[in-house]
Amino acid sequence: MSTRFHGIMSISLVAISILIAIVTVFQATPALGLVYLIGCAVAPLGIVYAFCAKCPCRTHCAHVLFGKLAMALTHRQPGPYTPVEMSAVALALLWLLGVPQFWLWQTPLWLALFWLLNAVAVIQIRIAVCPACDNACCPLRPAR
Secondary structure, eight states, rough: HHHHHHHHHHHHHHHHHHHHHHHHHHHHHHHHHHHHHHHHHHHHHHHHHTTTGGGGTTTSSSHHHHHHHHOOTTOOOOOOOHHHHHHHHHHHHIIITTTTTHHHHTTTTHHHHHHHHHHHHHIIIIIIIIGGOTTTTTTTTOOO
């Protein structure tokens, strides 16, 4: 299977897990569900700006949508990531994956499905996407 397939599939799996989290939070507390939903719309944009836009592979990114969004940020040049950029990515991931844990924990099936989908996505990325990526500055880049 192509790297592009794995890139699209991994992002899709993460998106499904986030939708599960959004529904779970909304069911428990609609107001907080709305706050989480808005954050889930903003967090990926922060990842694209802080990380993807500096990737030299953005023109042929396996995570197609992120690559297309990153190409629009032409003022960001490829290069090493700063601690601020890596912190922004970490905070965005913490928002997406960490915030809903309290509500997911209350429904073990949704919690298990959430983490299973994310685990499969990470495995796909590490096994099929990362080895084909040429971003020498990526902290996740396999040794070559």
